[in-house]
Amino acid sequence: MLRYTVRRLILTIPVVFGILVISFMLTRLSGDPTDLILPPDAPDSAREAFRRINGLDRPLISQFGTFVVNVFRGDFGNSLRFHEPALSLVMERMGATMELAVAVMAIAILVGIPTGVVAAYMRNTPVDISVRGVSLLGQAMPSFYLGILSIIVFAVWLRWFPSGGRGTWLHLVLPATTLSFQLIALIARVTRSCMLDVLGQDYIRTARAKGLSERRVVWLHALRNAFIPVLTVIGLQVGFLLGGVIVTETVFSWPGVGRLAVQAIYARDFPVVQAVVFLFAMIFVLVNLIVDLLYAAVDPRIGYR
C-alpha cells in the first residue's frame, strides 16, 4: 500500500508541472501580455515600463521560473480590476462554490445511486425504461438551459424559490438541483450497469440460497460490490462539477469562484483567471489522487504489482 501511494504521488508530479505550464502559457498565448493588459492606445514608453516592471523583457524560461516560485508562495499577482491579491479574491469566494458543489454531489449521490439500484433490480420494467429515458434527457439538456427553465417555472411562475443570489438554503435549491441533474443521470446509469453485473454473480445466488431477505441481498451484498466503479466515476465527475459551477453560478448569480472567473475573463483580469485555472486543476488532481488511494484501500487487487 505504501509503495503504491508513493508511486501514485510521484506520478502526479508531471501533471502538476503541466498545470503550471498551461496556467503560465494562458497569458502568453496571444504573444505579448502587454497587449492584453494595457489599453491599445498606451504609449510605447508605458509599454516598455510595464514590461520592465513585470519582468516581461526577460527570457521566457526565467519568467516561467519566477511564475512557479510565486505560485508556490501563493502569489498570482494582483487583480487588475480590484487591485487585491488574486488568490485572496478567489479564496473569499471558494466557500460559496464549495457549498454549491457539496450540495450538488450530495443530491447526485443520494438520488442517483438508489435510482440506479432500483432500475437494475426492476430491469426492463416501465420503471427501468423511464429512468433510462429521463437520464438520456438529462444528458441532452445543457445545464444553463435547465437553470433558466427552472427559474421560469419555480421562481417566476410558482414563486417557490428565489431566482438567484446566495443566502438561505432556499437560494441553494435551484442551482444545486439543476447542476445535479446531469450527474444523477450519469450516476444512475453507471450504478445500474454495475448492479446488473453484480446481480448475476455466484455469491448473490449464495446469499439468496442461504435465505437472506431480498432487501439485504440487494442493498448490502450487491450494492457494496457495485460501489467501487461507481466511486471512480464520481471522482472523475469532479472535473465536470468544477466546469459546471462556472455556468451555473453565472445563471443564478451565485457569488462563487465560477462567476468570478467568468467576470475576470470578460474584464481581461488575467491574474484572477490564472489563479482560478490553477486552483481548479489542483483540486481536481487532488480529488482523483484521493479517489485512487481509496480505491486501492478498498479493493486489495489493485496496486500490488
Place this chain on the structure above:
Amino acid sequence: MTDTASAARDRKPSQFRLVMTRLLRKKSVLFCGTMLLIAVLCALAPGLIAPQDPYDQSLILRLKPPSFMEGGRDGHFLGTDHLGRDTLSRIIYGARITLLVSLLAVAVSTATGIAAGVAAGFYGGRTDAVILRLIDMQLSFPVILLVIAVVAVVGPSLTNLVIIMGLSGWPRMARIVRGAVLSVRGLEYVDAARAIGAGSMRIMAYHIMPNILSAIIVYASFELARMILLEATLSFLGLGVQPPTPTWGGMISDGRDYITLSPWVSLFPGLAIGIVILTFNILGDELRDALDPQLNHE
C-alpha cells in the same frame, strides 16, 4: 467467369449494408435520422426554409409571443426576440453555426486523437508513457474553464473556436483509440503482415485502422453531442461566434433578461439544442449496438 459471378452472389452482404439494415429496422433510428436530416437541411440552406430574414429588426414587433398564443402575429410562428427578430428563422439559421463548429471541432479532435492514440498503442514503451501523461495532464483541467479562458485570450473567431474546442477533445478520443489498438495489435494478422515485410505505416493504415474504425465512429457521434453542448455553452457565455450571427446559446442568453414576461425567447432555442444532442446520443447508442457483432440482432 461464371465462378466469380456466383461467388459474388453468394457473398455475405457487406459490413456497411449489414449495419445499415440493422439500424433502419429501429423506429428510434428512423425518427432521429429524420430530425438530423431536418437540422442538416436547415444548416445547408437556411434561406430556403426560414420564413423571415433572421437579421430583420422591428421595434413594433418586439417580444411578440408565438403565433399560436394570444397576442401572437402571423408569420412569427415562435414569436420574436427583444429586437423584433423572428425566433424560428433565427433558430433555423443558428443550426448552421452549431453544426459547422461542432462538426469541424469533432474532426479536429478525432484526427488528433487518432494520431496520438494509434502512436501510443502501436509503439508502446516511452511514446505510450509520454502520450498517456499528456492525456492525464489535459484531462486534469475542467474543459469548460480551459476553453473559455483560452477563447478569451485568443478571441472567439470561428477558426479559433474550432481549433480550441477540437483540441479540448483529443485526450478522450486518444484513450479510446489506444485501447482499441492495444486489443488488435497482438493479433495474428498483424504479425502476419509484419512477417511479409509491411512497414509500420502500412500496418497502421491498412491493418489496424479498419479494425478500430467502428469504435472511432461510435465515439465520434457522442463527441459530436458533447461539442454541440460546448458550443452552446460558449455562445451562452458570450464567447461563441459573435452577434448578430444567430447562435442557439446566444439566443438563450439574449432571452435571459426577458424571462419574466417573454419566456419563449429562451425556451425554443434550448429545445433545439436538446433535440439535436438527444438525436446524436441515441444514434450513437444504436450505432454501437448495430456495430457490435456479439449482440444478437435477430
